[in-house]
Amino acid sequence: MSHRQDSPERRGIDRRRFLTTAALGGATIVGASALGGLDADAAFAAPMPSLDPAIAKSAFAEGRITAINGSVLEVAGSYGDQHLIQLTNATSVWKLRPTTAEEIKVGDGLYARGVDMPDGTIAADAVWVNIVNLYCTVKGIAKDRLHLAHGAQDHAVVGRIVADTTTASYLGGALTSDLSRVRIGQSAQILGAWRPEDDAIDIARVTVGH
Amino acid sequence: MIPIVSDLAPLLCGVLLAVTGAGKLFGRRTAQLAANTVLVRVLNDGRRAGQALRAVGAAELAVAAALLAAPRAVVPGVATAVLGAGFVGYLGYAKVTAPESSCGCSARAEGPIGARSFARAGLVLLGGVAAATATTAWWTEMIRRPGWSALCVVAAAALLLAVSADLDHVWLLPLRRLRIRLFGSPLAPAGGGPVPVAASVELLEQSLAWQAASPIVRSALLDDWDDEGWRVLRFAGVYEAPGRGARPVNVLFALDTDASIDTTASPAVRVSVIDDATDEMVPVDLLAGSGVRAVLPMAR
Known part of the structure; x- marks a missing residue:
C-alpha cells in the first residue's frame, strides 16, 4: 500500500523493522469505542473536539492549490479566502490513499486540518487532496x-x-x-x-x- | 433521401419538437435548468437565460405545428434544419467553453454535453433536411403504406430512445441488470488474504485504543505495513509530558492483519508512543484519562 520512506529503501525497511518491534512492545488495549475517527471521512466533519484541553483547537482550510513553494501550499479558498499550508514530515497526505507530498499538484483541491501559526500559516497535521x-x-x-x-x-x-x-x-x-x-x-x-x-x-x- | 423517410420526417420531427418545445416553454423547471447552461454566461443573466430557453421552446413549438400542418412546404423543413444546425453550433460552443455545463436540450434530464447531445442535435438537422424534401403529406403516406410507415416510426422512436438519456431507466438499466444477472458482476469478488488497510483503520477507529490515544494523535494515517501477521499503522502526534513541554511523537498501532469489524467487536490493539527525535519509547498511561481499566499484561 503506501510507502512513505524518509530515506533510501534499505534504511526504510530497517526503520519499519525497528518501529514494528516498538509497536509490538506497546501495551495492548482491548475494547471498542463509541467515538468517531480522524481519517478521511473526518475531513467533512466539524473539527473534532480534542479530548485533551491542553491541545489547541484545530484550524481547518479548504480550496484549490494555486502554487507550491517548497513545503508550503498556497490555497485559494472557495469563499475568496487565502491560506498558506505548511507541510512537515509529520503531516499525513491522503490522495486516494496515504501518500507523500510529492503527489500533490497545482490545481488539486484540498482539505487541511492543522494548527494556526503566529506567522499566519497553518501547520498541517493532515491534508486530504481532491x-x-x-x-x-x-x-x-x-x-x-x-x-x-x-x-x-x-x-x-x-x-x-x-x-x-x-x-x-x-x-x-x-x-x-x-x-x-x-x-x-x-x-x-x-x-x-x-x-x-x-x-x-x-x-x-x-x-x-x- | 428515401421517399418514405422524407415523407414521414415532418411527422417525426414535428412530434419531437412539439415535446421538447412544450417542455422548455411550459416546464416549471426551465429557469432552474437554464441556470446550469452556458446561456447564463452568454447572456450575463440567469433570468434572461431562462427566457431565452423558453423562447427556443416557443420556436420549436411553432416549427412543429408548421411541420405537422404543412408537411409538403419547404420552409418548415428548412426551419427545422436551421434549428438543428443551431443546436449543434450551441453545443459545440458550450463544449469548448464550459464542458461541464448542462445542454438544456430536452428540458428534462440534466447532464454534461456528450456524444448523445450532439447525436440528438444532428438528428434534428438531418430530419429537417429530409422534411424539406417531402413530396407527399405524411397522412397520405401512412394510409398508402401503413406497414412500412409503422416500421419507420418504430425505428425512429428506437433511435431517439438510444440518444436520449431521459428514458435510460426504461430500457438501458434493465438491460444492464439483465447482463449482470446472466454473466455475473464484472467486479472482482473478495480475494483471500489480509483485510484491506482501510478495514484495519476502520476497526482501529472504533477501538478503545484509538479513543485512549486520540489526545496524542494529530495526523491521519501516515504509513502502514504488514509484518508476520501484524499490521502496523503509523500516525504522527504530539505528546505533552507534564513539566517537559510538547514533543513530536510517532503513535504506532499494531493489529491482526485479518481482523475487521466483522470479525471482532472488541479489538485488541497494541499501542506505543515513540519520540520522533530520539526513537525512545515514551511512557504514557493512555487509559489514565479514559475511565476504563482494561490493560492486559504485555504478551510476548
Missing part, C-alpha cells in the same frame, strides 16, 4: 468503473475502480475488497479522489445498503 464524498445512484457497472448519477438532477459521474485500493462496505459490514455485491439501482455513498484531468473519481470506498 477528496470528494458523494451520494449517488449506481447506473452501470463495468470492469474498471461504476457509472453513477449524482444529485437531484442525476448528474453523470464516472467512478474508477482502483486495484488494491477501492473497498466496499455492505449493510454496515467491514470494508472489503469484494466489490461484486454492488448492484445497479442501489444508492451508494462514494468516498474518493476527484481527478482534475478527466473529471472522473477514483473510488476509495463505496458504501451501499444503508
Whole structure:
C-alpha cells in the first residue's frame, strides 16, 4: 500500500523493522469505542473536539492549490479566502490513499486540518487532496468503473475502480475488497479522489445498503 | 433521401419538437435548468437565460405545428434544419467553453454535453433536411403504406430512445441488470488474504485504543505495513509530558492483519508512543484519562 520512506529503501525497511518491534512492545488495549475517527471521512466533519484541553483547537482550510513553494501550499479558498499550508514530515497526505507530498499538484483541491501559526500559516497535521464524498445512484457497472448519477438532477459521474485500493462496505459490514455485491439501482455513498484531468473519481470506498 | 423517410420526417420531427418545445416553454423547471447552461454566461443573466430557453421552446413549438400542418412546404423543413444546425453550433460552443455545463436540450434530464447531445442535435438537422424534401403529406403516406410507415416510426422512436438519456431507466438499466444477472458482476469478488488497510483503520477507529490515544494523535494515517501477521499503522502526534513541554511523537498501532469489524467487536490493539527525535519509547498511561481499566499484561 503506501510507502512513505524518509530515506533510501534499505534504511526504510530497517526503520519499519525497528518501529514494528516498538509497536509490538506497546501495551495492548482491548475494547471498542463509541467515538468517531480522524481519517478521511473526518475531513467533512466539524473539527473534532480534542479530548485533551491542553491541545489547541484545530484550524481547518479548504480550496484549490494555486502554487507550491517548497513545503508550503498556497490555497485559494472557495469563499475568496487565502491560506498558506505548511507541510512537515509529520503531516499525513491522503490522495486516494496515504501518500507523500510529492503527489500533490497545482490545481488539486484540498482539505487541511492543522494548527494556526503566529506567522499566519497553518501547520498541517493532515491534508486530504481532491477528496470528494458523494451520494449517488449506481447506473452501470463495468470492469474498471461504476457509472453513477449524482444529485437531484442525476448528474453523470464516472467512478474508477482502483486495484488494491477501492473497498466496499455492505449493510454496515467491514470494508472489503469484494466489490461484486454492488448492484445497479442501489444508492451508494462514494468516498474518493476527484481527478482534475478527466473529471472522473477514483473510488476509495463505496458504501451501499444503508 | 428515401421517399418514405422524407415523407414521414415532418411527422417525426414535428412530434419531437412539439415535446421538447412544450417542455422548455411550459416546464416549471426551465429557469432552474437554464441556470446550469452556458446561456447564463452568454447572456450575463440567469433570468434572461431562462427566457431565452423558453423562447427556443416557443420556436420549436411553432416549427412543429408548421411541420405537422404543412408537411409538403419547404420552409418548415428548412426551419427545422436551421434549428438543428443551431443546436449543434450551441453545443459545440458550450463544449469548448464550459464542458461541464448542462445542454438544456430536452428540458428534462440534466447532464454534461456528450456524444448523445450532439447525436440528438444532428438528428434534428438531418430530419429537417429530409422534411424539406417531402413530396407527399405524411397522412397520405401512412394510409398508402401503413406497414412500412409503422416500421419507420418504430425505428425512429428506437433511435431517439438510444440518444436520449431521459428514458435510460426504461430500457438501458434493465438491460444492464439483465447482463449482470446472466454473466455475473464484472467486479472482482473478495480475494483471500489480509483485510484491506482501510478495514484495519476502520476497526482501529472504533477501538478503545484509538479513543485512549486520540489526545496524542494529530495526523491521519501516515504509513502502514504488514509484518508476520501484524499490521502496523503509523500516525504522527504530539505528546505533552507534564513539566517537559510538547514533543513530536510517532503513535504506532499494531493489529491482526485479518481482523475487521466483522470479525471482532472488541479489538485488541497494541499501542506505543515513540519520540520522533530520539526513537525512545515514551511512557504514557493512555487509559489514565479514559475511565476504563482494561490493560492486559504485555504478551510476548
